[in-house]
Amino acid sequence: MSVGYAFSFPEEKRAARERARKLSWLSVVLLLFASVFIGLTVGQSQAMKTAWVSDVLTAIPPIALIVALRYELRAPSERFPNGYVRAVSVAFLVTASVLSLIGIYLLYDSVMKLVRREHPPIGTIELFGQQLWLGWAMIAALFFSMCMGLLLGKLKEPVAEELHSKALQAESEMNRAEWMSEGAAILGILLVAFGFWWGDAAAAAFISLEIVRDGWHNVRQVIGDMMDESPTQLGKRDLEDLPRLLRDAARRLPWVEDAGVRLREHGHTVTGEVFVVPHEEPAMDTARLLDEIDRAAAELGKLDWRLHGLLIIPVRELEEAIPPRVRRGNGGPGEEDGGGEPAHMAGAAAEQ
Amino acid sequence: MLLLLVAACGLPRDPEGTLKHVRGGTMRVGMAIDTPWVTDSAGGAGGIEGAIVRDLARRTGSRVEWERGTAADVLDALKERDVDLVIAGLTAESPYGAKVAFTRPYYTDTTMVRGERREEQHVVAVSPGENAWQVEVEELLRAKRGEFPALRHARPR
Numbered sequence: 001m002s003v004g005y006a007f008s009f010p011e012e013k014r015a016a017r018e019r020a021r022k023l024s025w026l027s028v029v030l031l032l033f034a035s036v037f038i039g040l041t042v043g044q045s046q047a048m049k050t051a052w053v054s055d056v057l058t059a060i061p062p063i064a065l066i067v068a069l070r071y072e073l074r075a076p077s078e079r080f081p082n083g084y085v086r087a088v089s090v091a092f093l094v095t096a097s098v099l100s101l102i103g104i105y106l107l108y109d110s111v112m113k114l115v116r117r118e119h120p121p122i123g124t125i126e127l128f129g130q131q132l133w134l135g136w137a138m139i140a141a142l143f144f145s146m147c148m149g150l151l152l153g154k155l156k157e158p159v160a161e162e163l164h165s166k167a168l169q170a171e172s173e174m175n176r177a178e179w180m181s182e183g184a185a186i187l188g189i190l191l192v193a194f195g196f197w198w199g200d201a202a203a204a205a206f207i208s209l210e211i212v213r214d215g216w217h218n219v220r221q222v223i224g225d226m227m228d229e230s231p232t233q234l235g236k237r238d239l240e241d242l243p244r245l246l247r248d249a250a251r252r253l254p255w256v257e258d259a260g261v262r263l264r265e266h267g268h269t270v271t272g273e274v275f276v277v278p279h280e281e282p283a284m285d286t287a288r289l290l291d292e293i294d295r296a297a298a299e300l301g302k303l304d305w306r307l308h309g310l311l312i313i314p315v316r317e318l319e320e321a322i323p324p325r326v327r328r329g330n331g332g333p334g335e336e337d338g339g340g341e342p343a344h345m346a347g348a349a350a351e352q
Numbered sequence: 353m354l355l356l357l358v359a360a361c362g363l364p365r366d367p368e369g370t371l372k373h374v375r376g377g378t379m380r381v382g383m384a385i386d387t388p389w390v391t392d393s394a395g396g397a398g399g400i401e402g403a404i405v406r407d408l409a410r411r412t413g414s415r416v417e418w419e420r421g422t423a424a425d426v427l428d429a430l431k432e433r434d435v436d437l438v439i440a441g442l443t444a445e446s447p448y449g450a451k452v453a454f455t456r457p458y459y460t461d462t463t464m465v466r467g468e469r470r471e472e473q474h475v476v477a478v479s480p481g482e483n484a485w486q487v488e489v490e491e492l493l494r495a496k497r498g499e500f501p502a503l504r505h506a507r508p509r
Contacts, residue, residue, distance in 0.1 A: 044453070119367055119481020121453030124490040131494050133364055133487055195365035197481045 006075040007085050007269050007308045016162040021069050023159060024062035027152050027171070031059040034145035041137045045120050046113050047188035047203040048138050050106050054181050054211055055145055057099055061171045064091030068167070072267050085308070088167050088267035089225045096222050100215030106208035113201040120192060120200040135189045142182045142189075149178030161234060164306060165268055166221060169235045174214055181207040228264040242270065246303055250274050255284065255292050260318050269308040274300060275315050289314060362484070370436050370478075370485040371412075379414040379436055381405055382426025386441025388504070389474065400503045401439035401476060404458075408437070408492050427452055433479050437489065444473040453480040458493040459500040 009017050035055040042048045071087035113120075125134045153176030160168035184203040191199020224232065231240040243263045250259035257279045263272035276296070278284060284292070293312045301307045366372070383390055383397045391399035396418050409416050419426060423440040430438045430452045442448070444457050457473035464470070476493075478486045 119479075121478070121480045121486060122364070122483050123453070123456055123486045124494075125456075126494070131491060133483070135364055135483070192481075192483065193364040195367045197367040 005309075006073055006083060008073065009268075010305045013163060013305065016159050017069070019159050020156075020163060020165065020168055021066065023152070023156055023168075024066045024069070024171075026155075027062035027175070028059050028066075030148045030152065031055055031062075031145075034141075034148050035059070037141040037144055038138075041125065041134060041141050043122050043134050043138070045122055045135075045138060045189065045192070045200050046110055047185040047200045047207065048142075050110065050204040050207040050211075051142060051145070051181055051185040053102060053106060054178070054207055057102060057211065058149070058171075058174055058178060060098060061091070061095045061167065061174065064095055065167050065171065067091060068267070082266075083309075085267040085269045086225075088165075089222060092167055092170070092218060092225070093222045096215055096218030098215075099211055100219055103208050103211030103213075103215050107205060107212060110201050110204035110208055114198060114205065117197075118201070119197040122189075122192060133193075135193050138189050139186050142185050146179050146182035146186075149175045149182070153178075163268060164234055166234065166265075170218055170221065173217075173235065177210060177214065181210050184210075225265060231263055231265050231270050242304055243272075246274065246300060246307075249300055249303060250276055250296070253292075253296055255279060256296075258318050260320070266308070268306065270304065270306040271309045273311045273313055275313050275318055277316065277318055278314055364483040364487065366482040366484045368433065368479070368482060370482040371488055374412050374414050374436060374485065376413045377415070378417050379405075379409055379412065380417045380419060380434070382419045382421065382429050382435040382438040382440075384421060384423040384426050384438075384440035386423070389441030390439050397439060400459075400500065401441065403499075403503060404476065404493065404496065405437070405439060407496060408489065411492055412488070423448075427477065430477055430479055436479060436482075436485065438477040440477075442475050442477055444475050448477070451480070452477045453482075453486055455486065455490050455493060458497060459504065461504065 035052055038048060038052045038055055042052055065088070068087040068091040071084045074084045076083040122133065122135050122138075124131050125137050127137065153172045153174075156168055156172035156175065159165075160172050184206045188199045188201075188203025191203075231242055232238060233240055243261045246263065247259050247261040250256055250261065253259075253276070255278055256276045258277040260275040261272065262275075263270055274296075276293075278289065278292075293314065297310060297312050300312070301310055381397075383402075385392055385397075386399075388399050390397050390401045393399075393402060396402065396416060397405060405416060408414075419429060419435050421429070423438075423442070426435065426438045426440060427448045429435045438452070442454065444454060446454075448454075454475040454477055457475050459474045461472045461474055462469060463472065476489065478489055
């Protein structure tokens with residue numbers, strides 16, 4: 001095997017990847033349009049300002065994804081021997097931090113406007129020779145932006161699922177959550193129209209909370225990535241079954257006595273180690289062992305298309321078969337710890 | 353269609369009801385002299401912005417109550433809602449714009465300052481958040497926009 005080789009998407013996933021790239025471009029263009037419309041009508045409304053920022057912010061993840069998609073397939077280099085597949089995680093980190101910080105600032109800004117009882121002045125605008133209250137133009141711009149978000153979210157969802165792309169999934173969720181922001185802003189402007197000055201700042205506070213929530217969601221995911229979290233299900237916190245499947249598959253190999261697996265997500269790929277304990281009898285010579293390892297690597301790699309750079313490591317013994325504990329669902333004590341392993345191992349051994 | 357519907361409901365409305373008390377009542381105007389925009393005249397203001405106030409009073413059927421002071425004084429009074437409108441030769445760049453509500457520029461003045469062309473967007477100020485009132489003032493400014501160049505150039509600086 002070579003020390004480093006580039007990841008390549010399987011044939012059947014390439015179309016989806018191309019779609020992801022096109023959707024990202026479409027997002028950037030549409031969100032840019034929406035933010036220009038909102039920007040033109042922003043006036044002195046806090047809700048509009050927040051909605052505008054939120055719109056511009058939602059354009060960052062697709063840009064990051066476009067950049068990441070360019071880099072992730074690059075072959076490993078001397079400087080980056082592990083390749084560039086984690087570029088997507090970097091993109092994620094940037095987005096998540098920016099989102100959270102700006103969200104917190106906007107929240108502070110909006111709450112202060114409420115505390116200081118600032119009344120938002122909204123004047124008139126001239127459109128096609130007609131003079132009308134700017135508030136109505138604001139609502140139209142927000143409505144446009146709302147439709148864009150819903151459309152983009154809907155388009156991205158199936159592609160994210162096919163690519164098992166967390167970045168795209170998060171984007172899709174973010175786009176769809178936008179309708180709440182824009183809906184809140186519309187409500188805020190309507191409240192102002194009816195003479196309730198606090199509607200504007202209250203809507204802005206709600207939108208900033210949404211931005212912070214988005215950011216926090218992404219920060220948590222990125223921290224998971226950095227901590228080499230075991231693969232998680234798309235859009236959920238639940239762990240995937242893949243490490244267990246891989247371990248069981250390794251244990252079913254005729255020359256393997258016991259196996260343990262350690263997996264982590266690298267961008268769109270999944271990588272990790274398979275520790276195997278060969279049977280003591282009959283003893284294998286080195287050439288035979290190397291053959292078996294090569295064959296096992298090829299075979300185990302077929303379990304999931306995302307598996308890349310899987311290492312098979314022969315060891316004398318395993319103190320603990322990884323994954324030692326498999327947690328299902330959100331928290332909860334429903335855990336199966338290392339103590340339960342021998343029974344499982346016996347079952348796997350009996351299958352041979 | 354939609355606009356008619358909206359106009360019928362009387363939207364937007366003022367949180368503090370400024371337009372309601374101005375209409376057929378009293379319009380409290382803060383003024384600071386800034387020739388030729390606001391000039392001193394018997395019993396009130398003259399100049400270009402003085403003319404705006406006169407037309408606004410006619411349009412709303414209200415009596416004008418004048419409050420004189422420096423621009424800072426009358427703008428503070430506007431912020432505290434002790435007056436409803438301020439004329440002081442203000443331009444859109446004035447830092448007070450964040451504290452009160454400036455109307456849309458009603459006139460763009462071109463001046464030469466040390467051989468450099470400068471464009472200044474002139475505005476008047478209304479109490480912040482009184483959106484029905486602001487719409488009323490801006491509608492008048494728009495209706496009058498044809499008259500401003502003549503007014504500006506009739507009075508040499």
